[in-house]
Amino acid sequence: MNREGQSAIKNHFDRLYKQGITPWKNHPPSSLLIRFFALLKASAAKARLLDLGCGDGWLTIEAARVSIAAWGIDASETAIERAEKSAKSTGIASKTKFAAGDALDLPYEDNFFDGMIDRGLFHHILTENRQLYFDNILRVLKKDALVYLAVFSENNPEGIGQRFTGKDIAALFGRYFRIIQTEKDKLPTTAPAHLLHLILKKTQ
Numbered sequence: 001m002n003r004e005g006q007s008a009i010k011n012h013f014d015r016l017y018k019q020g021i022t023p024w025k026n027h028p029p030s031s032l033l034i035r036f037f038a039l040l041k042a043s044a045a046k047a048r049l050l051d052l053g054c055g056d057g058w059l060t061i062e063a064a065r066v067s068i069a070a071w072g073i074d075a076s077e078t079a080i081e082r083a084e085k086s087a088k089s090t091g092i093a094s095k096t097k098f099a100a101g102d103a104l105d106l107p108y109e110d111n112f113f114d115g116m117i118d119r120g121l122f123h124h125i126l127t128e129n130r131q132l133y134f135d136n137i138l139r140v141l142k143k144d145a146l147v148y149l150a151v152f153s154e155n156n157p158e159g160i161g162q163r164f165t166g167k168d169i170a171a172l173f174g175r176y177f178r179i180i181q182t183e184k185d186k187l188p189t190t191a192p193a194h195l196l197h198l199i200l201k202k203t204q
Contacts, residue, residue, distance in 0.1 A: 010075040017078040027191040036148040047114040053121030057083025064095035153196040
């Protein structure tokens with residue numbers, strides 16, 4: 001595992017949170033995320049959702065708003081502090097649980113979650129750390145769990161983070177998940193990033 005490289009990325013985002021710089025929140029949620037919430041609620045009466053790399057909890061809170069019990073984890077303690085404050089201010093703290101922690105060492109029980117959101121984390125997981133990422137999420141996700149994944153597409157501007165095509169994601173995730181639906185941001189876009197959005201279903 002490349003801990004040093006992964007830690008450098010974590011520190012970069014922690015600095016952004018401390019400065020109040022969160023450009024990814026200027027990118028509106030995809031219609032695919034709304035469909036994901038509906039599918040998750042239909043799949044489990046009391047679905048438990050993990051928001052991996054949740055940042056300040058903005059999507060964790062959106063899940064709680066539609067009555068999904070949601071856990072959020074992020075490496076940035078600053079982001080988690082803001083997530084907890086936001087949950088309290090919106091009156092849904094009882095439906096959310098936040099923790100500062102490592103996505104490559106998840107502190108949850110086996111087969112605990114019915115669903116997961118990864119909006120913007122995977123493209124910051126270094127290549128040599130990907131298997132550890134999969135080992136962790138596969139352990140905590142139940143059989144047939146649903147996943148909403150959003151990663152930088154090949155149309156994203158070059159910069160920090162990796163870019164992926166649909167074929168790339170199929171090759172990487174296809175060993176463990178079936179792709180249910182795929183959607184790309186339209187071009188041109190005024191958003192700060194161009195994302196590839198997917199709904200996946202765990203197959204093992």
